[in-house]
Amino acid sequence: MTTPITISADRQDPGRPFTHFWSTCVGAGRAAEGLRASWQEHLRTVADAAGFRYVRFHGLLHDDMFVHRRNEDGPTVLNFQYVDDLFDRLLDAGVRPFVELGFSPRDLARDPSTTFWWKANVAPPADLDAWADLVRRLVGHWLARYGRDEVRRWYFEVWNEPNLSPFFKGSKSEYFALYEITARTLKDVDAELRVGGPATSNFVPDARFAGEYEDTSQHAVVSEAADLDALDWRPVWVEDFLAFCHSRRLPVDFVSCHPYPTDWALDGHGTTRQHTRAADATTRDLRTLRRIVDTGPYPDAEIHLTEWNSSPSSRDHSHDHLQAATFVARTVLESIGLVDSLAYWVFTDVFEEEGAGDTAFHGGFGMLTLQGVPKPVFHVYRMLHRLGGELLARTEGAVVTRDSSDGSLSALAYHYPPEVIQAPPGSFGSREVAEQTLATGEPRLLKVELTGLRPGAAVAVTTMDHTHGNALAAWRGMGAPEPLTREQTAALREAAHATGHEVRHADDAGRFLVEEAIAPWAVLLFAEL
Template identity: 20%
Template sequence: MCKLIKYWLIVIALQFCVSSYAQSPEIKIDLKQEIGTMKPVWAWFGYDEPNYTYMKDGKKLLSEIAALSPVPVYVRTHSLLVTGDGSAALKWGSTNAYTEDNKGNPIYNWRIIDSIFDTYVSRGMKPLAQIGFMPEALSTHPVPYRHYWKPGDPYTDIITGWAYPPKDYNKWRNLVYEWVKHSVERYGQKEVESWYWEVWNEPNGHYWKGTREEFFKMYDYAADGLKKALPTAKIGGINIAGTRGKGAQEWTNDFIKHCISGINYATGKKGSPMDAILFHAKGWPKLVDGTVRMDMAPQLNDIETGFKLTMLYPETKDLPIIIGESDPEGCAACGMATNPENAYRNGIMYSSYTAASFARKYILADQTKANFLGAVSWSFEFENQPWFYGFRDLATNGVDKPVLNVFRMFGMMSGTRLNVVSNRMYPVEDILKSSVRGTQSDIGALASKDSKSAAIMVWNYHDDDKPGPTEIVNLFIENIPSKKASLTIYLIDKENSNSYEVWKKMGSPQNPTQQQIEVLEKSGKLKNISAKKIKIRDNKTVVALKMERQAVALVKLEW
């Protein structure tokens, strides 16, 4: 009897050891297991307020974004045709590109649009140029036109005269024609051919106050004006909201069918130009018992649905797909003071969510075979606003937030994407169902290699903004074609690459001194925590990473 008890105690102990070992984070990367191109799908950004572009902190941030990317970054912004004096405000922008004289004759003024596009092009960036919204003189319902929304107000307060169809479609077409013709004259045909153009934003939501057919008509006239000015220009649509929903899918299918075989409202011919497919994808954080709980599932379901819809049609299955807005939730200008579920935005939770979600975007593209070109992170900066107010932005008052450092890491990844094997990385199918809600965090990686280097991004993510154990992640790298290499480790956590924690330790000043600002700016940069030469034995090496909950690391190996 005693021997039997002893036997079962040994069995239980062995099972416990095996179980514990299985949960110890291990990631394996074989540099010969290539799975595709490391497309820079992350190098796309956007924002509501176009006039921030050429302001002090806007220019500074755009310079940083351009510098971190080895390829041209695409930028999308709303309100490029809205009437007004160019004053910046939350959820508002204007360029006064189109007005009319007292006889109804068009007056074109490209000064503000030029200052926006000049800011991009001078930095090697490219517009994802949004044709919208409706100028006051063309709107079928122009009054009221200018809104004065602020955080806490009903979101629909922003919907005014700019959201309505044109009262004259020929004038609308000619506005687009003149804009594109002017762009070619200013920047050159080759440059403008490299841009993407798209019409409007979320026509199935609040942003469009017309019918579905009126939207298609507006699209046709805009596309006709664009192609008359530059036949090789690239245009797409429709930047639908809530892509996974039944209504959004109906809109998308109807739009695709209209572009393939519908009667073009502007030309009377069959079909309408469609050079890219665009849709939106958003997550849904909530406050649960006073704690922020993220939800990646809606965002990834939007993406999977959009990819699959595009693959349904022979005419669209090879078209480039741009996720026109791809974010943890839907309102960048809603701060955490009015929306406490947005408290994730200042710290490292936003960083780890970004790393973990982008990795799954690649996986979904692989699974559906979609031609995934880019995902626009709808996050920029908000000029002259409180420090760390909780906007969804990349920087606050010119100081970089931790999330921008994830994009700095992406900027160091190029070449070929590699297969990743991790015993703690949630399968994408599980995240599509219920995000990351298990007892253990999601510890995974995204890996790439070039001719003489490899880069591996590792994260320790969980939906719940609660403390979790710091874990040692063992990263096994195989088939390194050298006997020696340089190993550099970059880290984003509470102590590294984190201006927010430094600001809090200062006492959260809303009027920091110049010396404090300099400290904050330095702390906002991506920190290298280790750089050394290593010997490679049997073409292998092991890197041990100390990863706290919500941390993100980049391991760079060069030989």
């Protein structure tokens, strides 16, 4: 076996605050999808199980939400009924909106450029004053409907990935102008509203390429480097954005971007390898972003990573497998204390950027399939949520925490095989690469010792591995039926929910000890009852 994972803690050990930054926010596809019963059921499921407090999605102002319509011979019509319906249901579920102000309503867009299957209008507003009026009236409506105290708890992010031409048919300077008028408008409505950006995609190698991406030939040279992970990866536009806002005395309550651990974006912009970066790439990126913010003109700004996953593809079969879940556990525990949120993209396969998935397991981003079947990543977020609010011990592969209210201890351990030096490699067109990754690695010895417990205290042990909480394996065990019948769907949901569960006990001295092998890609939770 490789080096053991060893961790120990006593109930009386001094602890430090342990903020559950990974459950601050979660992503979803677009606003109109949120009007569906299954989407709403899935949101309640993940919010209850994993404690998500905000949800972010595209398309709030899209034509299928009917927010803005310009009549040829009459006044502009604003219709907030669909938005009200969606936001009412979010709040009823105990989840607040992380508001993405974009894309343009068609009648405000400068040209007819669109992206995604659902044709998001990606051209910037032709008339910034008209855009500002829409923002002013919409936010004013929210203040009247939900109350000032409630809306002040929300976040307002300007646009989505404006550095990528498929998502913003404009320049960096045009985005900055859009941010300026939007931020000023929000603060004019209520100075306590929270606004931020630039919501840019990916980190890129070398600071030279954190600008407009206009010279793709230079980017190609970097992408041919022998060791991409040895390069200095920087967040796109963030430093320029902060400098611009400071020069214009603009508010920046939070900084946002999307640290996918790859060198490619959805449009394959530039000449890249579709390189999957090192397994610790996200953590290194977050450290870089933390330094930039701490030493910049807005050191008190929060940091929200409003999209993140092992890859930016909704057809990557690795998303259905164990390795995607273990990657989440590893990244979260390695990134403690660096940011205010790391929003998993997304919570459900009710998601249509490329249209509907053709099969139940099509590599979608979601924690739940379209049918509501939990994938392994759902279980990891559920297990992480069970950790306490005080950190007692931390090592490579494990943490021990204490609940600040009742003093109970919990520990989480994972086995991300050291043989896999990358984040989970993408698996496109088939599951072949995902299966090869899943088969990599050897068992590892796990040693967990918890002391100071009550004599004979019960400790629940939850296991997610190849045979527990593995939806894809359960589906294959049923003969891989497609399409699923109602009865098969119900049976698969039950099987996929079944993580391993047993209750063990501390000894008479209040000592709980585990010494056993942990399989590659497994995640275990130990929770004092």
